[in-house]
Amino acid sequence: MFVGIDGIAHLCTGGEGPWFQAQEQVYRQFAKWKSQGHDGRDEIYRVGDACREKMGKLWDVPGNRVAFVQSAAEGMGWLARGLDWRAGDNVVTTNLEFPSVAYAWRHLASLGVEIRMVPHKNWRVDEADLIDAIDARTRVLAISHVSFYTGQAHLLDKLSEAARQKGCLFAVDATHSAGVLRIPAELTDLTVSSSYKWLLTTHGTAPCYLSENAEAQVSSTCFGWHNLDVWPKQEAERDLTVDEVPMPEKMEPGNPSMQVIMHLDHSLQVLLNLGVDRIENHARDLAEYVSDGLDKMGFELMSPTERDARSGNTTFRIADAEKVVSDLKKKDILLWGEFGRVRVSTHVHNGTDDVDRLLDALKAYA
Numbered sequence: 001m002f003v004g005i006d007g008i009a010h011l012c013t014g015g016e017g018p019w020f021q022a023q024e025q026v027y028r029q030f031a032k033w034k035s036q037g038h039d040g041r042d043e044i045y046r047v048g049d050a051c052r053e054k055m056g057k058l059w060d061v062p063g064n065r066v067a068f069v070q071s072a073a074e075g076m077g078w079l080a081r082g083l084d085w086r087a088g089d090n091v092v093t094t095n096l097e098f099p100s101v102a103y104a105w106r107h108l109a110s111l112g113v114e115i116r117m118v119p120h121k122n123w124r125v126d127e128a129d130l131i132d133a134i135d136a137r138t139r140v141l142a143i144s145h146v147s148f149y150t151g152q153a154h155l156l157d158k159l160s161e162a163a164r165q166k167g168c169l170f171a172v173d174a175t176h177s178a179g180v181l182r183i184p185a186e187l188t189d190l191t192v193s194s195s196y197k198w199l200l201t202t203h204g205t206a207p208c209y210l211s212e213n214a215e216a217q218v219s220s221t222c223f224g225w226h227n228l229d230v231w232p233k234q235e236a237e238r239d240l241t242v243d244e245v246p247m248p249e250k251m252e253p254g255n256p257s258m259q260v261i262m263h264l265d266h267s268l269q270v271l272l273n274l275g276v277d278r279i280e281n282h283a284r285d286l287a288e289y290v291s292d293g294l295d296k297m298g299f300e301l302m303s304p305t306e307r308d309a310r311s312g313n314t315t316f317r318i319a320d321a322e323k324v325v326s327d328l329k330k331k332d333i334l335l336w337g338e339f340g341r342v343r344v345s346t347h348v349h350n351g352t353d354d355v356d357r358l359l360d361a362l363k364a365y366a
Contacts, residue, residue, distance in 0.1 A: 001270075002349060008332045009354040014148070014176060014313045014345035015336035017200045026266045030259050044258045051265035052248060054272060055207045058178070059185035065212075067251035068205045068261055072175050073100035075192030075208040076142065078251060079171055080104045082218035083139055087112030092133045092168075093142045096120045096149055101142050101173050113139075123150050123302045131162040138168040145183065145191075146176035149341065151287070151303040151313030153181060160187035169214055178207075179267075180283045180312040180347055182276050189214040195260065198312060198347060200267040204260035210247055220244060224253035271348075279348055283312040286346035286355060290314040293359040297366040302341055314344045318365065328361055 002010075002018040010018055033040035048068070056063035069075045077100075091105045095117040105115050116138075118129050125147070134141060141163045146153045156172065163170035169189040177183055179198035185191040192208040195201040210218075220227060227250055229243040244250060271279065287310045291301055300317040304310060318324055321337035328335055335358075336343045344358065 005349065008334060009357045010334050010349060011344050011346065011354060011358060012334040012336045013180075013197055013200075013347045014151075014343050015197070017197050017347070018349060019202070020200065020267065020270065023263050023266060026262050027259070030262050044262065047265050048256065048258055048261045051261050051268065052207075054265060054268040056209075057272060058268060058276065059183050059191060059209055061185045061209050063248075065209055065247055067208045067210065067248040068256035069192065069208045069251055070204070070206065070257070071100075072173050072192045072194045072206045073104070075190065075206055075251075076100055076104040076171060076173060078208075078221075079140065079169070079190050079214070079218060080108070081221045083169075084217075084219070085111050085113050085139070088114075089137050089139045090114040090116055090135070091140045091142060092116045092118065092130060092138055094118045094120065094125045094130070096123070096125055096147060097142075098144055098148045098173065098175075101144055101171075104142065105140075124152060124304065125154070127155050127158050130159060134162060134166045134168060136167070138166065140169045140171055142171040142173075144173040144176060146174075146181065146311040146313060148176055148313075149302075149315065149339070149343075151176075151311045151315050151343065153177065153304075153309050153311040155308065156184065156187050163189075169217070176313060177311060179271055179279075181280050185209040186211075195264050195267075199264060200271070200347075201264040202260060204257040205264060207264070208251060210251065215247055215250065220250060220253075222253045226255065227251070227253045274348060282348065283346055284310045286350060286352070287312065287314045289352055290344050290346060290355050290358075293355065294362075297359065297362060299362070299366065312345050312347055314346070315341045316344075317341050324365060328358070331361055333358055333361055 003021050005018050033043045052066045053063035055066045093102055116133050118133050160170050171190040172188045174183050174191050174193040178193035189211040192206055194206050196203045229245050291314050294316050302315040321342045325335045325337040
């Protein structure tokens with residue numbers, strides 16, 4: 001079903017997922033509609049609305065609570081820019097976070113807002129430590145559902161309950177879980193994900209769920225024709241005041257990336273047809289197979305081994321990770337590795353044969 005991975009052990013979806021062959025036909029349909037003027041654009045937007053519904057189904061939330069922003073960083077930044085921050089407020093995150101989560105708040109230091117980076121313990125971030133860092137002045141608890149570095153899947157239900165009880169918003173970057181693990185986005189106030197990894201699409205759009213609670217607290221900071229009630233009310237002439245429109249357009253000041261959304265719509269249909277639970281079980285079974293094999297070979301595992309903390313990513317420590325990745329690429333084994341660790345990503349297109357091939361190649365480094 002994929003382009004260019006015959007004979008390849010593609011174990012790097014955590015960096016860049018493969019491309020469906022059928023996306024060529026999606027592009028052809030987009031191109032046809034793109035040339036049909038107003039009627040064609042209506043058809044493109046119809047697919048966009050269908051994509052919202054599919055994304056809502058994947059995340060167990062209403063489709064009209066899902067907006068399409070440009071990137072996961074933009075979704076987190078939208079929240080950071082729009083709250084009414086006061087000196088003494090704080091944000092709780094971890095010191096093992098992806099930059100777009102860890103640094104979405106860096107402009108707030110001048111306002112007297114504290115960024116609390118809870119430290120990992122031997123590459124593991126304890127949910128209890130995150131919860132203990134929340135106090136009465138915490139405005140946002142911000143984490144990645146799955147760590148880009150270790151593959152740890154955080155327990156969203158536990159963190160969500162703590163955030164609710166302590167009165168802060170709960171923001172989640174699901175870039176390393178959307179499409180491979182079940183994500184109950186209703187437990188969060190904001191869930192955003194890139195599309196080019198486990199959602200098996202490409203760069204240019206990031207689905208973003210926003211709760212009614214967050215929508216009531218966060219002010220928009222960027223405006224355009226799409227998130228303001230200008231037409232038909234104002235026609236061609238502008239007034240000094242204009243009403244905002246609610247979700248999902250609230251987070252979309254201009255046209256979203258409709259071509260990419262059409263590709264995302266196709267990928268979501270494939271994933272939904274397979275079934276979220278089936279995909280999650282397959283990924284966690286393979287992650288266990290990977291970690292057992294690495295452990296028997298003596299590699300230092302970084303990823304958790306409890307099933308509910310596993311994800312599609314399994315990582316291990318190794319010297320000169322970049323060279324290992326480069327060496328194995330010559331054997332048609334695609335991995336992702338840097339910063340002293342290699343990440344093995346197992347998704348719907350992988351099986352134990354891919355893992356066996358990897359483990360055999362790693363014997364030279366054990």
